[in-house]
Amino acid sequence: MPDLRGSHGDQPDHILTRWFGTPDLHRLDVYSGKPGGYAALRKALLDMAPAEITNEVKASGLRGRGGAGFATGTKWSFINRDAPGPKYVVVNADESEPGTSKDRYLLENSPHMLVEGILIAAYAVGANQAWVYIRGEYDEPHRMLHEAIEEARAKGYVGPKPFGKDYPLDIRLYRGHGAYICGEETALLESLEGKRAQPRSRPPFPAVKGAWGRPTLLNNVETLSTVPWIINNGGAAYAKLGTEKSPGTRLMSVSGNVLKPGVYEVELGQTFRHVIMELAGGPPEGRKVKVFWPGGSSAPVLPESMLDTHTDMEALAAAKSMGGSGGVIVMDDQHCIVRAAHRLLRFYAHESCGKCTPCRIGGDWAVRTYERILANEGSQVELDTLQRVSDGLQNGRCLCGLGDSAGWVIDSTLRHFREEYVDHALRHECKVEAPQEAASA
Amino acid sequence: MKSPDKTALSAHVLDEIKELPAKYPQPRSAVMPALDLAQEELGHLTPAAMSEVAAALQLDPGYVEGVATFYSLFHLEPVGKHRFYVCTNLSCALRGANEIVDHVKKAIGVGRSDQVSADGLFSFEEVECLGACEFAPMMRLDHRYHYDLTSEAIDTLIAERRGVLHTRGEVAAKAAKAPEGPVKKPRAPRKKKADA
Ligand SMILES: Cc1cc2nc3c(=O)[nH]c(=O)nc-3n(C[C@H](O)[C@H](O)[C@H](O)COP(=O)(O)O)c2cc1C
């Protein structure tokens, strides 16, 4: 049994985690028992036309859980099922967004749910082969997914005639090797093709020219894990949950200064107060939430005063942030925002693939500026530099979202915590944390 | 067991590498799985090993090296037999990851990620988010995740690994080969930057 910190147990309003905690749920016989596993694949292959499957996913309103929130059914319909030649499904299991652990939670608890979702997606878009790109550090999830695929192969669900249907389906695994940028879909494809993972310019989009130059559907682990439920229960049932534009539930991995960090399944539209203070137990005794990142480190921060922001994508956009990867990082009032921003900028600078100038140069420049500020060598010049670098990183000046994300960290922390930056840069003091020996490198 | 001083790949590994390209829609995808096999055998990727991988896959050696240098899980310098990959990204840092790193450094007696402990057993590296933030602070060691780290837990993991090796009599063998001090040459940063 994997360690479980988060939603589990039979909760009828949970879609993804309802059966988590069932002993041996990762085994095919258990998954096909009470949880009803592989009924959706059977239904899709035997009772539904491919276009009907895609329409059901469209009707559900499901939006991608990898970060961008693109409508899943619409993405599926971009692939010309009748085009001759191979097509692929590529599964993004590279999960590396700081603060995000929900795909690992799915892979370790219910790998068959993903396998089933992949097979349904492949049939719907006319692919016979799927590739799961899984981050190299995920040894245990890789092992569990591999075993699940082999069990499904032994049953014939992966193979030349799943459920007797003359439609060959195959799933292969490909391991990443430690580079955040591989989560970006076109960088992932480059990596899968055996290259340095530098994003491609679009168009062409992967739906037209993706893996190995062929039409490719690329979806996140959680997105595809949701598909079996939608096929079993209908898109309309899914659309009833959540909000009108952000239907359904999503997994939120809550981490940082909370008493019960964990991966929680949340109906979209709930507030962050509910997620952070109730589900995750709030900060330790005597401390207060200071700030949270609502959708992974790339989502602009929200201060404590915005805890009542709703979790749906529209509410987050209105709050000038985003749902991103569903990773909620909570920081309490004992921690310094300038140090936190510095740590994240080190991350973005380190992970920049180096292809665009603002991202390659800007990240390092921001890190050096933060270092001067934290060493009490700051002045107005440093504050202005941060703002300038942040502007240069944002607004489509970079080829992929990594540059924007780095800019948003600077911009949103400056916007909400200017006083703390001013304390550091101009007054050379931190009112929050005791000084540490040099900003650790 | 291979001798750690070996610099080129053995015949059976090269045979395995030559079989990889057929498993992918295009042969080039085999480069990383091939480098994995090479690194598994040698512990890190030597220039000779990368050339042999390139030859086995009919690729340019410069190309293979370009791929190897891009990804942080490929090591181009020797690493300890057990490498601590300690996450210090934000969620872990908020729960004491920096103190864990300090403790690891002290316990294995090295100061930087490019150094190896005197007995050749241990090295460490600060890494970015490993996707298990609800268990912070955490790390990866010997292909496993270790959660809710404390100094005591680190000490136990180190003692276990020293103990196991004692029983196999490998410590003596290693010690005989280990160079004087732990400190190795610092190496140039090896990642990213635009292709000139
Ligand atoms: C820098 C960067 C990193 C990303 N990392 C991931 C990731 O780790 N996992 C993921 O599923 N999507 C990630 N994405 C989003 C993908 O590019 C893509 O939108 C997503 O995988 C599509 O699947 P979905 O439609 O099911 O969400 C990242 C995007 C960017 C710009």
Ligand code: SF4
């Ligand atoms: S924004 Fe950064 S990571 Fe993205 S392509 Fe440009 S240089 Fe690479």
Ligand code: FES
């Ligand atoms: S921040 Fe350490 S595992 Fe995510």
